[in-house]
């Protein structure tokens with residue numbers, strides 16, 4: 001078991017309000033880890049610490065350490081970090097550009113201007129995101145013309161194009177219909193051959209379907225973290241059991 | 250309809266009557282527009298097309314206005330060359346870079362810049378900029394194309410900044426997060442995602458800024474040199490020029506009614522109207538695109554995406570900028586700047602994103618600082634020189650020696666009378682029309698026509714109102730120069746703003762409030778009077794006060810219609826002429842060569858008056874907002 005990324009004694013404040021309390025958590029490499037818990041418990045906050053997106057909020061203060069490749073990322077350069085740790089958001093958010101330009105945006109920004117290489121990157125990323133067959137004939141149409149599910153897969157492809165090591169997903173299916181959701185779930189399970197995936201979800205069945213590991217959070221704390229099987233069948237904590245059996249929130 | 254007893258019928262009747270009143274006000278405003286535009290255009294046409302007295306060899310012999318159009322375009326181009334980069338950088342700073350506290354400083358500065366009356370800009374341009382250019386460049390007169398472009402650029406800045414800022418603000422935050430999460434720098438995100446996404450709105454900002462520059466009269470008249478010649482060679486920025494608006498401002502009072510010259514001036518005004526129309530339509534179209542979020546049409550996309558097109562645009566822009574720089578700063582500095590830009594362009598793929606971000610933000614800070622510095626210099630110059638002139642006698646005394654000495658009491662009172670009259674005329678019509686548009690009308694042909702009429706009137710150069718007022722009230726109705734004519738001209742000028750701000754205020758009242766009131770059985774008029782108008786009042790009031798501020802600083806609409814150079818007594822009859830602060834400053838600056846504290850004192854009082862009105866608007870808005878949400 002190799003850790004991909006690991007947080008130690010993580011405390012996070014929004015202004016004076018504490019949102020994470022002394023979080024210790026370890027995510028394994030090339031596994032899919034689900035974070036579950038009632039809404040407002042800090043899942044997104046924890047996820048957004050891992051690629052330092054929380055820093056966009058001016059009131060946000062963080063202490064503790066997050067180790068990635070045995071380096072504390074809280075002291076590293078966030079721009080470089082985000083090339084390694086990509087993110088997919090709840091609402092699909094393609095740029096108002098063509099499908100091709102959406103995918104090529106990251107590589108271009110990182111200095112790749114060779115047309116041939118860009119073509120290959122775009123094709124491979126779209127194939128990995130199971131979108132290639134649907135869009136290969138209209139790569140230069142606006143991405144905003146795609147359906148919600150296609151847009152979300154486009155966003156995943158856009159993240160893959162930068163070849164990150166870890167992909168963070170914050171409720172990536174909650175804005176989608178069941179068919180689009182199942183396509184994305186299949187896609188996520190395929191991703192773990194190459195990537196470490198951390199996914200926040202509200203949807204318990206989804207967590208059991210896609211994840212290898214599951215962490216349960218409550219009121220800004222990580223209550224427990226184990227194999228998904230264990231968490232859902234035989235959790236160690238009463239609180240976890242209450243949550244997964246639907247006794248609250 | 251058995252449930253309709255007599256009182257119900259009466260109520261229905263009353264509702265109908267009230268609705269008709271608002272329709273009438275909407276019609277009045279539309280008819281006013283149609284009348285003004287129609288009058289100007291018809292006069293021009295009757296002179297040009299139907300005048301059988303073709304006399305090309307008479308004196309003056311020729312009315313070729315090509316030189317005027319070219320000069321107008323050149324002056325506008327010069328203004329945009331530096332106001333667009335400065336304005337865009339400042340807008341980016343305000344929307345994306347500034348910490349909240351800095352934003353709260355910079356935004357009011359921009360609003361202040363917009364509030365300075367154009368005659369004060371002209372005065373500053375004459376006295377400070379003109380003599381600076383004269384000495385620095387060793388030219389006979391500082392009044393030239395360059396000076397006009399600089400001043401107009403400054404005047405266009407607030408429009409460019411605030412409209413682009415709105416456009417940038419409307420871009421979804423999602424784009425920023427998506428881009429940053431790919432490990433892209435913030436600057437790259439701004440330049441490659443956010444700005445392109447706002448392209449339509451930003452272009453609209455540039456076009457509206459251009460409209461601002463083309464429509465300005467007073468400032469240009471004071472600093473452009475006013476020779477109706479095409480610069481020779483064409484890039485000679487030190488040549489005097491004369492714009493379309495300045496021509497109207499200078500010649501209107503000198504011509505004999507119904508002479509060829511008279512009709513030619515209306516022809517000039519018609520061209521101005523056409524330009525305004527074009528500008529309004531383009532910006533309307535662009536902003537619409539922005540709101541519907543559509544990308545460029547495919548054909549245009551292929552265009553803008555083709556490498557050749559980009560290089561061509563860059564080359565043309567580059568040549569224009571280099572030419573302008575070399576004229577202004579000399580060949581050497583132009584070469585240095587071009588080399589720097591060229592090095593950046595070809596090396597940009599090699600330089601690290603970090604460095605690109607740092608240097609770009611550096612440029613953005615510098616541009617914002619420059620904008621603030623410009624305002625500081627103008628205000629400092631005016632207040633430092635003008636405050637010593639302010640005394641009790643100056644404020645309350647009557648003018649002596651035709652206004653060259655003594656106080657400016659009659660000018661202050663005259664200005665207040667003019668704006669009070671204007672707002673009294675325009676408020677009922679404007680608010681009524683807005684109520685009709687938002688509360689009663691369902692979109693149909695009539696309302697659309699009325700709305701378009703209103704939008705067309707908006708942004709019409711203020712000199713056109715002066716021209717119309719002169720031809721119609723002063724000459725045709727034979728009122729002579731009088732206060733009422735000026736009040737009506739100012740009223741027409743601010744009517745579109747009043748209608749628009751009232752509409753916005755009414756629209757911002759949530760529909761649930763209306764439905765709640767109607768659901769309780771209130772009639773539509775009761776709902777409007779008891780529920781809608783009270784919640785919209787702060788917005789309406791703010792709009793009205795801002796319009797008053799604008800009217801107080803305007804010179805062009807009253808110049809031929811209402812004012813005289815000096816008047817010892819307060820005007821008591823609306824058919825008598827008045828003295829007004831902005832015109833007083835204009836007349837002093839253009840007729841009295843030596844700058845006295847009299848000039849500066851008048852400028853200070855004028856600015857202080859306008860700023861006080863704006864502050865009143867800001868405070869009343871705060872006051873009402875607090876009351877409303879307590």
Ligand SMILES: Nc1ncnc2c1ncn2[C@@H]1O[C@H](COP(=O)(O)OP(=O)(O)O)[C@@H](O)[C@H]1O
Pocket residue numbers: 014017019037038039040041042043044045046057
């Ligand atoms: N930008 C913010 N400013 C202040 N408080 C925030 C902000 N974002 C989230 N919070 C608070 O932090 C807590 C955790 O939020 P979040 O991580 O979004 O929860 P989850 O994703 O589990 O629903 C919540 O109580 C929320 O109110």
Ligand SMILES: [Mg+2]
Pocket residue numbers: 043044045
């Ligand atoms: Mg969340």
